[in-house]
Amino acid sequence: MRMQVLGPVRVWHGDDAVDLGSSGERAVLGLLALANGQSLSRAELVDALWGPEPPPTARNIIQTRIKRLRQALEPGRQSYSPSGVLPTVGDGYALVTSTIDLDLERFRQLTSDAATAQQDGDFHAAAALLAAALELWRGDPLADVPVLATHLKVTTLAEQRRTALVRYGEALLATGEDATAALETAVADQPLDEAAVALLVRAYRAAGQRARAFATYHAIRRRLADDLGIDPGPDLAAAHAALLTDEPAAAADVPAQLPIDLATFVGRVDDLRRLDKQVRTESPVVVCVCGTAGVGKTTLVTHWAHRMTDHFPDGQLFADLHGFDEHGAGTDPAEVLRGFLEALRIRPARIPSTLDGRMNLYRSQLAGRRMLIVLDNARDAGQVRPLLPGSLGCLVLVTSRTQLTGLVAANNAYPLRLDLLPDAEARHVLERRLGTERIAGEPAAVAEIVERCAGLPLALAVVAARAATYPDFRLAEIAAELRAGLGGFASGDGATDLWTVFSASYRALAPPEQRLFRLLSLHPGHGVTAPVAAALVDEPLPATRRHLAELTRTHLLTEHRPGRYTVHDLLRAYAEQIDAEQIAAEQVDLAENADDDRAAARHRMLTHYRTAARAAAVLIDPHRSPVGPDTDPVPVDGIADTEQAMAWFAAERSVLLAVIAAAERVGLHEDVYDLAQLFAVFLQRRGHYQDLADTQHAALRAAGRIGGPTVQARSHRGIATAYFRLCRYDESETHLQHALDLSRECGDAKGTAYTHLAFSTLFQEQGGRDEPALGHARHALDLFQEIGDATGQARSLNILGWLHTRLGDRDAAIAACEKALARLEELGDRHGQGMTWDSIGYAHHESGDLDRAIACYRRAIDLLADAGDRYIGAESLDRLGDCHAAQGDLRAALDAWRTAVTVLDDLGHPRADAVRKKLRQRR
Structure with a gap:
């Protein structure tokens, strides 16, 4: 099956076009195609299609459209069989792109391969790959679904096509081919893109069209002055200088402010690949690396930035914004800008005194450059925005304990949430720091240390440092220290002591959020909902949702699925150890008897679960x-x-x-x-x-x-x-x-x-x-x-x-x-x-x-499916298959048996083997 979204939404079975129905069906299919194989909930689909005021039947409309799409895409599927193309996932749906030849997937793969070829210096291959990628476009993305024309993913996709055009022109220029047509198209869409215009000036020069090159340069110079009040950046200036002298401009010294890389860095392969992709696809200018305290944000970003210095030839800027220091609200952006401007060789006398003046000068200096800017430990989006460049040539990496959703929403930032390390990677961290021999010598102790560190890199680093400092200490003794709680993770250094690090996040909360955070430690499961949290604190649901949002924003909670929140084990231990005396010292309103407060909260939580379970x-x-x-x-x-x-x-x-x-x-x-x-x-x-x-x-x-x-x-x-x-x-x-x-x-x-x-x-x-x-x-x-x-x-x-x-x-x-x-x-x-x-x-x-x-079994299967009885439904499917086989309808028999085996295997039931045997015998 082939599918097109780079133009009107189309699907083909072989050479036969599939009737996708109305624009509504095509809109749902298009949204799922743009989700990269991830599921979209019904609420997300409703919001994308109707906005804040959907019709009362919106969810039913979505279900109907999915049903029609399944019928169109899988005409031979039995009604009781799960969809292999549009499966239900939780409270939503996903498009299984592995079953489809999707033009968007091919476009992304081709542009990624082209970026790799260009990095390797193979500009001929890059040009060929980008040409193939651009050939896939048959118009505007989702051209026949006007309701999605302004959707962020659709507009972002259009920008990716323009970026591919610029890259194509750059590759053609490097091979000596005529790049003017591709670059003219790219510049027509964004006439103030200095990097693209600079390439066009060079392309005109290479093609012998010096007059057009001069005209293009002077046109953008005037627009920059009139519209933005700035002069052309270094890239445009260099292109103009080359026109005047036919010699390339000499490279200037560039700043290199990155902190030292961690020599023992291991793991985080998927996160590093996601960051790599941002360079290759020229996705958002800003990447927000967020996560809980101690999860290794700075370490990851610093390691990745050192790997990528060749991609940013104009240098790297770094600033610690001190967003969660014990005192104050972090570094003033104006002071950060002063430091950046000085690093860019701006004389102190020329640096403006106001924030706006420094911000404008900073953006003018970065225009046309390819620079990496790392903003570490940001408190909120307001602290970051003045430090963002204005051109696509730069990449900004921001780390924060908060989600910085404002940057994602308003500045199209790419969010990368850093999770806790899995056990295998945590063990690898200890092995890298302490050596294979020491780790292999005490496997049980290592397993306990890994478990008690809860996948938190800072905890692993503190424990490893103690073990390395005292090589004669047995790891079993160190593991025993950790059983006492957070005291076993004390380091004597405020920057690495877990209690101190966690307390910085805790102190930033208002009293209601602090109380909820403490009481959440009573919840034994790994997924608390807003109604349960409301029961714990005995507050109305809307207020509790606001508290949860703040705890999630600061990464003291993780919303691992919509509406479900988890807290990792070390933060849970921290919440349990906050006693009444410490809370009173921080002037937090606490019930006179903390034990009574916790007992009452536990009773309310269990009452909630009993009430809900009884209703269900x-x-x-x-x-x-x-x-x-x-x-x-x-x-x-x-x-x-x-x-x-x-x-x-x-x-x-x-x-x-x-x-x-x-x-x-x-x-x-x-x-x-x-x-x-x-x-x-x-x-x-x-x-x-x-x-x-x-x-x-x-x-x-x-x-x-x-x-x-x-x-x-x-x-x-x-x-x-x-x-x-x-x-x-x-x-x-x-x-x-x-x-x-x-x-x-x-x-x-x-x-x-x-x-x-x-x-x-x-x-x-x-x-x-x-x-x-x-x-x-x-x-x-x-x-x-x-x-x-x-x-x-x-x-x-x-x-x-x-x-x-x-x-x-x-x-x-x-x-x-x-x-x-x-x-x-x-x-x-x-x-x-x-x-x-x-x-x-x-x-x-x-x-x-x-x-x-057969008629009775089918009736039974439908009723049992409605009732949610999977096992007896699987038994009915097994017997239905037997009937079909006895009639000689082998295809129907195999379909029924396969579905039965899938259910029985999922249940771990031994009867699955007997049904599987039938499948083997009849194939």
């Missing part, structure tokens, strides 16, 4: 017995239907596991039991059976402390369900027997009935136990009828129908299942209907009525 669980399965008070669940924003409920549990899965474990550690047994039982419906539907077993074991331990046999029996049934799905049948049976004994002991007829039902499900899975399974199902049905439980009756009838099929009685099977289906439809239980349609399909399948079986 009832939506997923309204026919189960909800845990908690016998009242309707409290409505929760964002959890309004089954899809949102499943999405909430999916997003919070790892967090809930950590919350349950943490609650158990501090003895909050009611929270443990309730959360585990509410969580169970999701874990079972999605096939997370080991998580189900673990949380149900926690519930069982809690049940022994808070309740009698009824709650214990329920936990035993939960564990049995998990073990059954994990094919641990003996252990499942043991727990079911415990559940049965406990339910009978306390006269719990409903619990007893559900336990018999579980026994029936377990026995029918084991060969030769269909008769006892049938007995348990009948016993369950009788009990459910006695207590009037319609849901239990329907589910018992469904299992009876399945077992009748297994025992060869098709008529009894269909009769039982149809009764079950009628009751489930009355109840509105779509999950139960899905399982029952699967049972009816099985009955028709075994009797040889394959057409009816």
